Amino acid sequence: MTTALLTAYVLVWPAIVAGVLLVIVRAFVRELRRARAEGRRII
Amino acid sequence: MGDIQQLAGPVAVLLLLLFFGGSLYMSIRISRKRENADGYMTGGGKIGFGISAASMTATWIWASSMYASATSGYTYGLSGPIHYGLWGALMILLIYPFGRRIRQVAPRAHTIAEVMFARHGRSSQLLLAGSNVLGSLISLTSNLIAGGALVAMLSPFSFTQGIVTIAAGVLLYTLWSGFRASVLTDFAQVLAMLGAVVVIVPTVFFAAGGPELFTTGAANLTPEQGSFFSSDAFFNQGAPYIAAVLAYAIGNQTIAQRLFAVREDLIKKTFVTATVGYGATVIGVGMLGVIALYAGLQPMGGDVNNLVPQMAATYLAPALICVFFVMIIGSLSSTADADMTALASITMADIYGQNIAGRKRANPRTMLLVGRLTMLGATTAALCFATMRFNILDLLVFVGAMWGALVFPVIASFYWDRVTNVAFSVAVLAALGAFLPVRFSWVDLGGGVGVVSDVLATIGIGVVLGLMAFGFFGFRAALGTGIVATLAAAPFAIGFLHQHPVLSGSLVAYAVSTIVCVALTFLNQDRRFDFALIKERTGDFDAHEETDPPTAAGPQDAVLAGTAEGSTR
Numbered sequence: 312m313t314t315a316l317l318t319a320y321v322l323v324w325p326a327i328v329a330g331v332l333l334v335i336v337r338a339f340v341r342e343l344r345r346a347r348a349e350g351r352r353i354i
Numbered sequence: 355m356g357d358i359q360q361l362a363g364p365v366a367v368l369l370l371l372l373f374f375g376g377s378l379y380m381s382i383r384i385s386r387k388r389e390n391a392d393g394y395m396t397g398g399g400k401i402g403f404g405i406s407a408a409s410m411t412a413t414w415i416w417a418s419s420m421y422a423s424a425t426s427g428y429t430y431g432l433s434g435p436i437h438y439g440l441w442g443a444l445m446i447l448l449i450y451p452f453g454r455r456i457r458q459v460a461p462r463a464h465t466i467a468e469v470m471f472a473r474h475g476r477s478s479q480l481l482l483a484g485s486n487v488l489g490s491l492i493s494l495t496s497n498l499i500a501g502g503a504l505v506a507m508l509s510p511f512s513f514t515q516g517i518v519t520i521a522a523g524v525l526l527y528t529l530w531s532g533f534r535a536s537v538l539t540d541f542a543q544v545l546a547m548l549g550a551v552v553v554i555v556p557t558v559f560f561a562a563g564g565p566e567l568f569t570t571g572a573a574n575l576t577p578e579q580g581s582f583f584s585s586d587a588f589f590n591q592g593a594p595y596i597a598a599v600l601a602y603a604i605g606n607q608t609i610a611q612r613l614f615a616v617r618e619d620l621i622k623k624t625f626v627t628a629t630v631g632y633g634a635t636v637i638g639v640g641m642l643g644v645i646a647l648y649a650g651l652q653p654m655g656g657d658v659n660n661l662v663p664q665m666a667a668t669y670l671a672p673a674l675i676c677v678f679f680v681m682i683i684g685s686l687s688s689t690a691d692a693d694m695t696a697l698a699s700i701t702m703a704d705i706y707g708q709n710i711a712g713r714k715r716a717n718p719r720t721m722l723l724v725g726r727l728t729m730l731g732a733t734t735a736a737l738c739f740a741t742m743r744f745n746i747l748d749l750l751v752f753v754g755a756m757w758g759a760l761v762f763p764v765i766a767s768f769y770w771d772r773v774t775n776v777a778f779s780v781a782v783l784a785a786l787g788a789f790l791p792v793r794f795s796w797v798d799l800g801g802g803v804g805v806v807s808d809v810l811a812t813i814g815i816g817v818v819l820g821l822m823a824f825g826f827f828g829f830r831a832a833l834g835t836g837i838v839a840t841l842a843a844a845p846f847a848i849g850f851l852h853q854h855p856v857l858s859g860s861l862v863a864y865a866v867s868t869i870v871c872v873a874l875t876f877l878n879q880d881r882r883f884d885f886a887l888i889k890e891r892t893g894d895f896d897a898h899e900e901t902d903p904p905t906a907a908g909p910q911d912a913v914l915a916g917t918a919e920g921s922t923r
Contacts, residue, residue: 315565318559321559324634324635325555327638328635331548331630332548332552332631335408335411339408340404341404342402342404
């Protein structure tokens with residue numbers, strides 16, 4: 312197993328987590344703006 | 355504790371105050387003077403994707419999953435975290451097709467047990483609700499224990515001070531608004547947790563030596579630990595989890611509650627995002643165990659549960675130890691508040707709403723009182739159990755395996771109109787009757803009984819894989835998968851499986867519940883259930899619209915505390 316491959320194996324997970332975090336935050340901000348525009352609670 | 359870095363007392367207090375104070379602040383911003391019983395249980399069933407995905411991810415990631423994934427990495431090497439995190443993630447994904455069906459037949463329900471009441475009657479409902487209560491109480495206790503241990507290890511405070519502080523903190527921000535507070539604070543908690551993983555895992559990796567570690571530390575691994583295809587990891591970690599996957603997905607009310615809360619058209623998106631988020635986070639934290647293995651680190655006191663905090667204390671600067679502390683507190687709080695709201699919704703909907711008052715006579719005010727008293731009682735009970743230091747992981751494995759008795763009857767009840775209350779209840783009780791002696795080796799499994807147990811467990815393998823296939827590909831694929839899996843496993847499993855009572859007991863529960871449920875269902879020749887009745891028999895408890903005026907001044911406040919979307923009936 313090459314060192315580069317093992318390094319990628321360790322570091323790919325935080326990279327995926329960062330992607331998921333971005334998706335969730337963008338969706339939340341969009342929902343917050345929509346709720347604000349419609350004058351209702353976000354939840 | 356030992357010679358690892360600790361947070362100073364005032365710093366630990368400040369972090370806890372910031373975390374629980376921030377959660378309480380968010381909770382107050384969305385609180386209503388008069389909360390709505392349906393909102394208290396499911397948020398009204400119209401929650402958007404961002405909050406739902408965050409909540410599902412945060413709830414499913416708990417402190418024990420982080421510790422256990424790292425332990426798996428340390429014990430089984432490279433493939434260890436995959437065999438923990440992948441199957442845990444699959445739990446979320448597997449409930450998605452069943453979840454869509456459940457929402458389709460019961461769009462306004464609050465708990466799966468409530469739907470079972472509408473589908474079958476009281477005995478089925480109480481069997482499911484009882485197992486949900488047991489599971490959530492154990493999970494709540496486990497999270498308090500993890501929090502107490504973390505506080506004791508990383509601060510000058512004691513275990514007892516830790517569990518009391520965390521229990522009080524979670525209760526404080528969850529008690530008034532229930533599920534709504536739980537899911538909104540989950541968003542902040544997921545930011546803290548996922549953000550911490552993004553920073554901490556690479557930081558520890560490079561602090562421990564970076565890529566060179568794989569060269570210098572390779573000698574610390576056995577050939578099995580160095581392989582991505584370790585059979586040791588599969589049989590000891592992965593396989594028992596696969597058996598538990600469906601059971602947890604069906605038996606855990608926290609997931610079902612979010613299923614009923616998310617807007618129906620967003621279920622797929624939410625579940626897929628949570629699957630990826632959970633999997634990557636838990637496997638990522640599991641990499642700390644792999645790094646520890648390469649680095650030749652020995653767990654403090656020989657206890658692998660110390661591994662994750664020990665890695666943080668060894669390789670992180672003080673500021674990042676604070677981030678780590680918040681990450682673990684966030685993971686256990688998000689699950690603990692979900693457990694509290696799950697317990698509250700079961701007592702509100704299943705015990706008071708369906709069995710004491712009756713759905714049409716249930717008073718939403720009384721329901722809210724019941725929910726809040728449940729949270730107080732459950733927290734007190736969990737604190738007592740946590741003080742007794744039960745072996746919680748053992749209890750969880752027990753409950754997970756026990757849930758195996760419920761999976762087939764529950765799923766079949768949503769698709770097969772011939773399944774009766776008797777078939778459901780007898781199948782579950784028979785499966786529990788078969789599960790217990792196998793799980794606890796009450797009978798000698800060496801002779802003929804062992805062969806019978808192995809045959810049933812082998813059928814259980816077919817049932818588990820068949821049900822997984824059914825969710826995504828339908829009945830024919832499920833039948834084919836079940837038969838092929840059983841026949842393929844038989845030569846290896848018969849004569850072998852009874853040596854693993856935990857796995858065997860769970861598989862026997864799957865098999866017996868399936869065989870009995872199918873047999874009794876076939877005896878029902880004439881009665882057919884109309885699934886449309888479930889929609890009529892479940893629904894909102896609140897008949898009025900909440901109209902609390904906005905209470906805050908700023909534009910942000912107007913959104914968080916503006917006109918309520920109260921549910922109507």
